[in-house]
Amino acid sequence: MKSTRVALAAFAAVGALTLGACSTAEPGEQEETGGEEMTDDGGEATDDGGEMSEGLRIGIKFDQPGLGFQDGGDYTGFDVDVALYVTEQLGYSPDQIEFVEAPSAQRETMLQNGQVDMIFATYSITDERDEAVDFAGPYFVAGQDLLIRAEDEGTITGPESLDELNLCSVSGSTSAQRVVDEYAAGANLIEQPGYSECIQFLTGGQVDAVTTDDIILAGLAAAEGSGSLQVVGSPFSEENYGVGLPDGSDLCEDINAAIQAMIDDGSWEEAVTSNTDGTGYTPNSELNPPEMRGCSS
Template identity: 65%
Template sequence: MRTRSTALLAGAAVLALSLTACSDDSDGGDGGSTDGGGDTITIGIKFDQPGLGFKDGDTYTGFDVDVATYVAEKLGYSADQIEWKEAPSAQRETLLSSNQVDMIFATYSITDERKETVSFAGPYFVAGQDLLVAEDNSDITGPDSLNGKNLCSVSGSTSAQRIKDEQAADVNLLEQPGYAECVTTLVAGQVDAVTTDDIILAGLAAQPANQGKVKVVGNPFSTERYGVGIPKDSDKCEDINTALQEMFDDGSWDAAIKANTEGTGYTPNGDENPPKLDACA
């Protein structure tokens, strides 16, 4: 399947044939081939995060999709050889440990707890919790200005509760099933702000229906290091990191950020991005 990232990555195929295919020798379950140099590679992404990982019919778009496609091509797989699989947050470790996917690019923060079950390459992006507000809102400049305001986040997320517990005890919390619903309530004036990672908010703000109506405050107050999830026994960390560094160096990473946040004014934290890659264990 072609993604819009293909145009950014045309040069990758020339080098791809000299690199190792990203897969191990175990059974891939309902994923793609896991014989090195096989016909397909299965990559887990979010299907419901505009600007990061989004499925629309047979089309997959977003920053995570662009990075995954670049890495896959460097590992010897064309965009047509990628099989995309939905990777909800609660299922990511299971998908990797059961070899249903070869890699996961899904706003997957690197943590010591997760490293007990899976391995990581990267990070390929450093996000921070931030706020999305109405375009004409100049009162909300950070979490400490939310007292007495209405704040939306997704059911089950801890991000809004963290603000209430640590920075704005008098904020009123409203939960919605998804971030798209939160943005709808923001545009309608039912809440004053939405909170989650800054790049997720930028992706939402970049959607045509939201452009010119909302903006990212641009004052992140946490650090989330997005890594490439791989099975615990995978030996492909070094190959993935090599591909990521090339993406940082040749301008494709910057191009992918801009393409997926266009029109929002969003700029990643320059002190953290592109990030320094961790050493592979």
């Protein structure tokens, strides 16, 4: 598994969204064309006239160190590690995988339009999303937490500790507002365009904490690299990260089996550790490793 050690200055680098036509058949299935011939685009035709699928398009984040991060032609992070393990179990080699940027607001649309075959992108399973797409997994259970300076350990112990303190909020995120609404009405929200700016404010002393899912915070701390930041370790929500699939996919059970194999052979734990190294972060042991949920028929 590749370890994510990316300089903080690279946070702002966001890869271009790769869009393109994609077969409506399940990955690895054949599309019937009705004859033994070469396909229009020159692909190899199968005996029944279908074109063999040559690879998979996998949606990931390009700007989340420790989870999904693009650095030139390299893709690193826990989501990437899980995606490569799972797709290898499905019979695909790394050179058959094309990673495509999957912004949060576009994930359902990308699956519905066939722009990607599956998504590994901190994609929380919710009832609303489950109406539009299918999910396998979960492959991780995260929880909203706080990232603080190591020197503030013992002073900031959870969201209730943030009254009269500055909490960094990424514009458009609901995480920080939830802290104010439910835990610390006196917290001061400081909005920034992205987490890279929040980390700069945290290390510079302009804010006292940053909040989002714990494993995202651990990846940010690991990328910062100095050991001066740490995750509080008191999660106050539950987010089940699933593998997003087009509605009606028949891959759920195979993907669940692959995730379970990753857990059983120790690769899952290795991937978590390597991508959060130096942050003191450990997943919630009551929820992780996760139990696979059932696949809809």
